[in-house]
Amino acid sequence: MAINKYHQVGEIDNVRCSIVEQSIDSKRAEFLKSVLTLNGYEVVVAQKSDDAFDVGVTDLLFNIQMAIYGRYLKTKEGKVITPEEWKRMA
Template structure:
């Protein structure tokens, strides 16, 4: 799921949450959970309902912080990777583990 800028929130069980991503596979769910917990956020994972048993299990990832907005936190460089660098858009989207270049590309390599 791409960073959209829209701040979506609701409830999981009786806990008010900010939704980070919905309908993600187990690999993406684990990555987001580890990254967000590393940055001090409390993460709640909810299994999405499946229509049939053959469908893959998908998950909703949310945090208890009502001010967290993934787009803002990524582009304002508020999140840190596991080795202390700042999270970029490509890192967030799991396109690369490199943290350079930043989200802007001025043609320099």
């Protein structure tokens, strides 16, 4: 059990990883994959059903809350992704 409930570790396609988001649509999954890959993370995406995807990164210490509020994630232009932008982007 994780100390922080927002830091989930699980398996996606038999790869142990930190879960970023679960049961999201393909557009959101592609957005997350592009942002996380751009920021140097190895991303794992798996399709659960027809239009539901799970996204994770292989870095087991990755915590999405820390990454967003710590201002670690950036766009390709170098702009910091804020919590508001994270929620509305896709």
